[in-house]
Amino acid sequence: MSRIGNWIQERIPVSGAQLEELTNEPVPNHLKRWWFCLGGTPAYLFVVQIVTGILLAFYYQPAAETAYESVRYITEEVTYGWFFRSIHKWAATLMIAAVILHQMRVYFTAAYRRPRELNWVIGMCLLMCTLLVGFTGYSLVFEQLSYWGATVAANICDAVPLLGGWTKRMLLAGEGYNERTLSRFYIIHAAILPTTITLLVVVHIIFIRMHGVTELQDDEAAEDEPKHFDFFPDHMLTELAIGLVLMILLSALATILPATLGPKADPLTTPEVIKPEWWFYVSFRWLKLFSLTFAVISTGFIVAAMFLWPWIDKLLRRLTGNEDISVWIGIVATFLLIGLTLWEAAVAH
Ligand code: HEM
Numbered sequence: 001m002s003r004i005g006n007w008i009q010e011r012i013p014v015s016g017a018q019l020e021e022l023t024n025e026p027v028p029n030h031l032k033r034w035w036f037c038l039g040g041t042p043a044y045l046f047v048v049q050i051v052t053g054i055l056l057a058f059y060y061q062p063a064a065e066t067a068y069e070s071v072r073y074i075t076e077e078v079t080y081g082w083f084f085r086s087i088h089k090w091a092a093t094l095m096i097a098a099v100i101l102h103q104m105r106v107y108f109t110a111a112y113r114r115p116r117e118l119n120w121v122i123g124m125c126l127l128m129c130t131l132l133v134g135f136t137g138y139s140l141v142f143e144q145l146s147y148w149g150a151t152v153a154a155n156i157c158d159a160v161p162l163l164g165g166w167t168k169r170m171l172l173a174g175e176g177y178n179e180r181t182l183s184r185f186y187i188i189h190a191a192i193l194p195t196t197i198t199l200l201v202v203v204h205i206i207f208i209r210m211h212g213v214t215e216l217q218d219d220e221a222a223e224d225e226p227k228h229f230d231f232f233p234d235h236m237l238t239e240l241a242i243g244l245v246l247m248i249l250l251s252a253l254a255t256i257l258p259a260t261l262g263p264k265a266d267p268l269t270t271p272e273v274i275k276p277e278w279w280f281y282v283s284f285r286w287l288k289l290f291s292l293t294f295a296v297i298s299t300g301f302i303v304a305a306m307f308l309w310p311w312i313d314k315l316l317r318r319l320t321g322n323e324d325i326s327v328w329i330g331i332v333a334t335f336l337l338i339g340l341t342l343w344e345a346a347v348a349h
Contacts, residue, residue: 025209026228027235030216036109038102039208040239042130043201044246045095049133052088053190060140062186064179067142068264075261086254092134094250096279099130107330110313111214117310119207122200124307129197131279136189138277142182147265148274150185151177156287159296177267273348281344282337 009015031037059078061070074081103123106112112120139150154177157168171188173180215227229235276284287295305312313326 020232023232025212025231027231028213028215028228029226031213031235032229032238034238034242035101035105037235037238037242038098038105041098041242041246042095042102042126044239044243045091045098046197046201048091048246048250049088049095050194052084052091053194055084056088057190060186062140062182064142064182064265067140067182068261071141072261075259082258083254086258087250088137089259090250090253090257092137093278094246096130096134099127100279103127104330104334107309108327109214109216110326112310113313114310116207116211116214119204119211120310121307122204122207126197126200126204128303129193129200133189133193133197134277134279136185136193139185140182140189141261142265143262144265144269144271145262145274147177147267148271149276150181152274153276156292156296159292160300161297164296275344278341278345281341285340285344 056074059070059074059081061067071085074085076082106120106123112123135149135153139146150172154168154172157171158164160167169175171184172178173184275281283295283299286299289295290298309326316325316329317323
């Protein structure tokens with residue numbers, strides 16, 4: 001045994017003490033509760049997406065003549081194809097929900113404040129990439145809704161001042177939906193965004209390791225109670241338990257509500273109802289409430305304000321003298337988010 005140990009040690013010169021030092025980040029006690037450590041959930045679901053995405057890529061063919069038929073083949077003929085396609089779809093939905101919930105916990109615990117401002121900005125980039133990966137994935141199926149959804153999205157891009165026309169051409173690989181569009185969506189969905197997300201998550205985690213997780217004041221904790229616990233094995237076990245629950249949830253959802261396939265895209269027939277996936281309901285309702293130009297410009301301002309929030313929050317606190325101003329703004333924003341999403345979900349058109 002020691003000969004094998006020595007052989008490994010010589011080739012990988014990392015000592016047990018160094019490994020312990022690397023993994024034993026002290027973690028604040030509040031991370032024992034799952035809603036405080038929601039950051040691990042999108043990371044876990046992202047791995048599920050990569051694995052199931054690779055399996056789907058064996059069969060998916062990104063061209064207007066073949067895409068829909070290849071998805072039908074995966075769903076109806078490939079062994080367990082329906083299951084892996086459904087897991088991919090549900091994991092995407094849960095990943096978006098988990099990123100939003102994780103961002104809300106970071107927001108409401110003010111964990112973006114000094115010195116973690118840059119990690120909030122990296123998180124915002126992760127949110128944008130996650131929404132984009134969902135949108136491009138939805139477009140790959142080449143159903144009526146995915147085709148017309150992509151067309152509407154491209155027209156919205158076009159309304160963005162200055163960069164709009166260029167963004168639309170980059171997305172569609174031309175002025176309008178054409179024979180190169182699907183392979184453009186595919187490369188963005190399966191290569192560019194997953195690589196970007198991986199790099200961003202690595203930088204995100206490096207920042208978390210450098211700063212540690214924000215300490216929260218726990219009024220119920222006794223004075224002499226330890227305020228931290230070990231990352232390994234304690235926190236690792238919490239994350240493993242969350243992973244197990246997610247695996248069961250994903251398998252159940254994929255089996256009870258498997259991914260379906262709507263009618264094939266028909267560029268000559270506009271469907272009566274065009275609806276995006278639920279995570280774009282807010283923007284879609286916003287678009288319906290105002291003119292296209294106003295909706296696009298105001299969305300741009302809201303997204304920019306979200307990116308710059310740590311600094312805006314600092315300014316607002318200084319101006320108002322109210323340390324909890326962000327909580328009140330957060331409550332109003334959350335009600336708006338839920339209200340507009342439910343409103344869009346409730347109406348047929
Ligand atoms: C794929 C998406 C993401 C992954 C995998 C991820 C992962 C993580 C992990 C593992 C943590 C450690 C604490 C915890 O588990 O909550 C964390 C903390 C953090 N995340 Fe994320 N995150 C993502 C998206 C975001 C977003 C969208 C934001 C905000 C815009 C954000 C901002 C932060 C900040 C500021 C912290 C430090 C929190 C603290 O110190 O308490 N993250 N993230």
